[in-house]
Amino acid sequence: xxxxxxxxxxxxxxxxxxxxxxxxxxxxxxxxxxxxxxxxxxxxxxxxxxxxxxxxxxxxxxxxxxxxxxxxxxxxxxxxxxxxxxxxxxxxxxxxxxxxxxxxxxxxxxxxxxxxxxxxxxxxxxxxxxxxxxxxxxxxxxxxxxxxxxxxxxxxxxxxxxxxxxxxxxxxxxxxxxxxxxxxxxxxxxxxxxxxxxxxxxxxxxxxxxxxxxxxxxxxxxxxxxxxxxxxxxxxxxxxxxxxxxxxxxxxxxxxxxxxxxxxxxxxxxxxxxxxxxxxxxxxxxxxxxxxxxxxxxxxxxxxxxxxxxxxxxxxxxxxxxxxxxxxxxxxxxxxxxxxxxxxxxxxxxxxxxxxxxxxxxxxxxxxxxxxxxxxxxxxxxxxxxxxxxxxxxxxxxxxxxxxxxxxxxxxxxxxxxxxxxxxxxxxxxxxxxxxxxxxxxxxxxxxxxxxxxxxxxxxxxxxxxxxxxxxxxxxxxxxxxxxxxxxxxxxxxxx
Amino acid sequence: xxxxxxxxxxxxxxxxxxxxxxxxxxxxxxxxxxxxxxxxxxxxxxxxxxxxxxxxxxxxxxxxxxxxxxxxxxxxxxxxxxxxxxxxxxxxxxxxxxxxxxxxxxxxxxxxxxxxxxxxxxxxxxxxxxxxxxxxxxxxxxxxxxxxxxxxxxxxxxxxxxxxxxxxxxxxxxxxxxxxxxxxxxxxxxxxxxxxxxxxxxxxxxxxxxxxxxxxxxxxxxxxxxxxxxxxxxxxxxxxxxxxxxxxxxxxxxxxxxxxxxxxxxxxxxxxxxxxxxxxxxxxxxxxxxxxxxxxxxxxxxxxxxxxxxxxxxxxxxxxxxxxxxxxxxxxxxxxxxxxxxxxxxxxxx
Numbered sequence: 001x002x003x004x005x006x007x008x009x010x011x012x013x014x015x016x017x018x019x020x021x022x023x024x025x026x027x028x029x030x031x032x033x034x035x036x037x038x039x040x041x042x043x044x045x046x047x048x049x050x051x052x053x054x055x056x057x058x059x060x061x062x063x064x065x066x067x068x069x070x071x072x073x074x075x076x077x078x079x080x081x082x083x084x085x086x087x088x089x090x091x092x093x094x095x096x097x098x099x100x101x102x103x104x105x106x107x108x109x110x111x112x113x114x115x116x117x118x119x120x121x122x123x124x125x126x127x128x129x130x131x132x133x134x135x136x137x138x139x140x141x142x143x144x145x146x147x148x149x150x151x152x153x154x155x156x157x158x159x160x161x162x163x164x165x166x167x168x169x170x171x172x173x174x175x176x177x178x179x180x181x182x183x184x185x186x187x188x189x190x191x192x193x194x195x196x197x198x199x200x201x202x203x204x205x206x207x208x209x210x211x212x213x214x215x216x217x218x219x220x221x222x223x224x225x226x227x228x229x230x231x232x233x234x235x236x237x238x239x240x241x242x243x244x245x246x247x248x249x250x251x252x253x254x255x256x257x258x259x260x261x262x263x264x265x266x267x268x269x270x271x272x273x274x275x276x277x278x279x280x281x282x283x284x285x286x287x288x289x290x291x292x293x294x295x296x297x298x299x300x301x302x303x304x305x306x307x308x309x310x311x312x313x314x315x316x317x318x319x320x321x322x323x324x325x326x327x328x329x330x331x332x333x334x335x336x337x338x339x340x341x342x343x344x345x346x347x348x349x350x351x352x353x354x355x356x357x358x359x360x361x362x363x364x365x366x367x368x369x370x371x372x373x374x375x376x377x378x379x380x381x382x383x384x385x386x387x388x389x390x391x392x393x394x395x396x397x398x399x400x401x402x403x404x405x406x407x408x409x410x411x412x413x414x415x416x417x418x419x420x421x422x423x424x425x426x427x428x429x430x431x432x433x434x435x436x437x438x439x440x441x442x443x444x445x446x447x448x449x450x451x452x453x454x455x456x457x458x459x460x461x462x463x464x465x466x467x468x469x470x471x472x473x474x475x476x477x478x479x480x481x482x483x484x485x486x487x488x489x490x491x492x493x494x495x496x
Numbered sequence: 497x498x499x500x501x502x503x504x505x506x507x508x509x510x511x512x513x514x515x516x517x518x519x520x521x522x523x524x525x526x527x528x529x530x531x532x533x534x535x536x537x538x539x540x541x542x543x544x545x546x547x548x549x550x551x552x553x554x555x556x557x558x559x560x561x562x563x564x565x566x567x568x569x570x571x572x573x574x575x576x577x578x579x580x581x582x583x584x585x586x587x588x589x590x591x592x593x594x595x596x597x598x599x600x601x602x603x604x605x606x607x608x609x610x611x612x613x614x615x616x617x618x619x620x621x622x623x624x625x626x627x628x629x630x631x632x633x634x635x636x637x638x639x640x641x642x643x644x645x646x647x648x649x650x651x652x653x654x655x656x657x658x659x660x661x662x663x664x665x666x667x668x669x670x671x672x673x674x675x676x677x678x679x680x681x682x683x684x685x686x687x688x689x690x691x692x693x694x695x696x697x698x699x700x701x702x703x704x705x706x707x708x709x710x711x712x713x714x715x716x717x718x719x720x721x722x723x724x725x726x727x728x729x730x731x732x733x734x735x736x737x738x739x740x741x742x743x744x745x746x747x748x749x750x751x752x753x754x755x756x757x758x759x760x761x762x763x764x765x766x767x768x769x770x771x772x773x774x775x776x777x778x779x780x781x782x783x784x785x786x787x788x789x790x791x792x793x794x795x796x797x798x799x800x801x802x803x804x805x806x807x808x809x810x811x812x813x814x815x816x817x818x819x820x821x822x823x824x825x826x827x828x829x830x831x832x833x834x835x836x837x838x839x840x841x842x843x844x845x846x
Binding site: 116117118121125142144145146147148149150151198200201202203212213214217218219220222223225273 | 615616638640642647648652654655683688691694695697698699701702704705706714716717718818819820821822823
C-alpha cells in the first residue's frame with residue numbers, strides 16, 4: 001500500500017514538473033509573441049506609409065507614361081506635312097494590338113469623332129468634345145459608362161496641330177481597371193485599392209472590384225464619413241483640404257469598419273479637380289510579419305512538445321532502470337519474492353507510521369524437513385520446491401500481504417488486509433493442501449508441508465520486534481508439536 | 497495508468513495547439529432565400545410561329561414597372577411577338593429570378609428581357625443562357641459582367657443627378673437667392689446600399705461642386721429613410737430645424753421626394769425649393785402649385801421596355817447590335833411643362 005502510494009506520488013511529482021515546464025514555456029512564448037507583435041505594430045505604420053509613398057510614385061510615373069504616350073502620338077501627327085483625319089485614324093488603328101487601351105481615335109475641330117459610332121455618342125453625351133478641343137494640353141474625362149462596351153472608362157485627349165493651328169485631338173480610351181493595374185505588385189496585389197477622387201464634390205470612383213461593386217462604381221464621402229475614425233494626428237477634413245490645395249502632406253491613416261487603412265492622393269495632370277487615391281490596409285505588412293511570428297510560435301510549440309516527449313521517454317527509462325535495480329537488491333534471485341533486506345526495509349517503513357496500520361498479521365513459515373528434500377532429491381529439486389511454494393504463497397497473498405523469503409526454507413508473510421482468524425485458518429489449510437499436491441516437472445508427486453506461527457498486531461505486540469518474536473514462538477510450538485500445522489500466538493498464550 | 501495520463505495530456509495539448517493555430521471556421525447554413533413571385537402570364541395575343549419573349553422584372557406593383565410592361569407590350573404587339581411577363585415581389589430577390597430564368601429556358605424562350613435584382617449574383621446564370629445563343633436584353637439595371645448580355649436600357653443616374661443639380665441651381669436663382677447669400681442644400685436617400693440613389697447623389701454633388709456659387713453648399717449630413725415616407729417626412733422637419741439656412745432639398749428617389757413634400761408642407765416652408773425624383777401624386781401637386789418652387793426628374797421607363805423589346809426582335813432576326821449600354825434619359829418636370837407631361841401620361845405615353 002505504502003509502496004504504491006510512493007510510486008503514485010513520484011509520478012504525480014513528475015506530472016507536476018512537466019505541467020510547470022509547459023506553463024513556463026507557454027508564458028515565455030506568449031510574452032515573446034506579444035512583444036514582437038507590438039514592436040511590429042509600432043513600426044508598421046511608419047513602414048506602410050513609406051511603402052505607400054513608393055507605391056504612389058510608381059502609380060504616378062505609370063500614369064504619366066500613359067499620358068506621355070498619347071502626347072508623343074499627337075506630336076508625331078502634328079509634325080506631318082500632309083495630314084488627313086481618315087488616313088491618320090487608319091494608321092492609329094494599326095497600333096491597337098497588344099496595347100493596354102480599349103480604343104484610339106481622332107476628334108476634329110468640328111466635333112466629328114473618327115472612331116466608333118458609340119464613341120461619338122458618348123463624347124457628345126459627356127460634353128467631352130468642346131472640353132477636349134479647348135484644352136491646350138492633356139485632357140482626361142471623368143469616368144463614364146461606355147455605350148460600346150457597357151464598362152466604365154476614362155478617355156485621355158492630347159491636342160494635334162497643323163501648321164501651328166489646332167486641328168483637333170487624339171484620344172485613347174482606357175478601361176478603369178487599367179489604373180488599378182498600375183498599382184499592381186506581386187506581394188500586395190489583392191490589398192491595394194486605387195480610386196479616383198474629387199475633393200470638391202466628395203465623389204470617388206473605384207478602379208477595381210471593391211466588394212460587390214465593379215470598377216467604376218461611384219460613391220460619395222458623405223455616405224461613409226461617419227464610418228471613418230482617424231488616427232491621432234490625422235483629420236479627414238484637413239486631408240481633403242490638403243488635396244484641394246495640393247499640399248505635399250498627402251497621407252492619412254484611419255480605421256473604417258474595423259480595418260485600418262493608410263491612403264495617399266496624387267494629383268493628375270489633365271484631370272481637373274480629380275486625384276488618384278491609393279489605399280492600403282495598415283495591417284498588410286504586419287499580417288505578413290504575423291505569418292512569420294505564427295510560424296515561429298508553431299515551431300516553438302512543436303519544440304516544447306518534442307522536449308516533453310524526450311523528457312517523458314528518459315523518465316520512463318530511468319524509472320524502469322531504477323525499478324529493476326531496486327528489485328534486484330530487494331528480491332530473492334531464486335524465487336523472485338522479496339528477500340530479507342527488502343522485507344526488513346519495507347517493514348521498517350510500514351511500522352514507522354503505526355497509526356496508518358490497522359489490524360495486521362505476521363507469519364513465520366518454514367517448509368517442513370526441507371533438508372531431507374535437498375538430500376534425497378538434490379538441490380535442483382529443492383530449488384524447484386522453494387519456487388513452487390513461493391508461487392503458491394504469492395498467489396494467495398497477492399492482494400492482501402507481502403511475501404518474503406528470509407532464509408533457506410524460511411518465509412515471512414505480513415498480511416495487512418484485515419482478514420478474520422477463521423478466514424486465515426481456512427486459507428492456511430488450503431495452502432497445506434496445495435503444497436501437499438506439488439508435483440515435480442516429470443510429474444512425480446512430491447508432497448510438501450509447512451509449519452507456521454502467527455502473531456497479531458497490535459493485539460499480541462505493539463512493535464515489529466515483539467511481533468516477530470511472538471510469531472517465532474508460535475512457530476517453535478508447531479515445530480515441537482509434529483509440524484505440518486500453524487498456530488496462533490494468542491492460543492499459545494492461552495495454553496500457558 | 498501513468499501512460500494513459502501522459503497520452504491524454506499530450507492529446508489535449510496537441511488539439512489545443514492545433515485549434516489555436518488553425519482556428520475554427522463554422523459552416524454557414526444553406527438557406528433557401530426564394531420568395532413568392534408572379535408566374536409568367538401572357539400580355540399579348542399568343543400565336544404560333546411568333547417568337548416567344550420572356551420578361552423577368554423586379555416587381556409589377558408600381559407605376560414605374562407598369563410603364564415598362566406597357567412599353568414591352570406595345571412593341572410586342574407592333575412587331576408580332578408572344579410576350580410572357582413574370583416578376584418577383586421583392587426588388588432584390590435575385591434567387592427567384594434565377595428560377596424564372598430557368599423556367600424561361602425550359603419553356604424554350606427565344607429571347608429574354610431581364611431587370612436584374614442583383615448586379616453580380618445573376619451574372620453567371622445569365623451568361624450561361626446568353627452563351628447558348630439566347631438574346632438577353634437588360635432593363636433598369638446593368639449586370640457587372642458586361643459579356644453576359646446583349647444590351648442594357650437604363651437611366652444614367654450620374655447624369656440624372658447632374659440634371660437635378662442644374663434644375664436646383666436654376667430654381668434658386670429664379671427665386672431670388674443671391675450668390676453671396678449662404679444657402680444649404682439637404683439631401684435624402686432611401687438607402688446607402690442602393691447604387692441608383694448613390695449615383696444620383698454623386699451626380700448632384702459633381703454638378704454642384706463645379707457650378708454652384710461658393711456660398712451655396714450641400715450639407716454633409718445625408719438622411720436615409722429606407723423607403724418609409726413617414727420617416728422621410730420626419731427627416732425633413734428635423735433637417736429644417738437643425739439647419740436654418742436650408743434653401744433647397746433634393747430627394748434622390750420617390751420615397752425621399754414624397755417625404756420632403758410632406759415635411760415642407762407640414763412646416764409650411766414654401767421658401768424652400770424642392771427637386772426630387774419620380775412623379776408621385778404628392779410631388780405633382782407641389783410642382784403644379786404657384787406657391788411652391790418644385791421640380792421632378794422623371795425617367796423614360798416606357799422607352800426602356802419599348803426599345804428593349806425592339807432590340808430583342810432585331811437580334812432574333814439575325815441583326816447585330818454594336819452597343820451595350822443605352823441611357824434612356826431623364827427629363828425635368830416643372831411648372832412650365834407639367835401640364836403637357838400629365839397629358840402624355842393620361843394619353844399614349846409614347
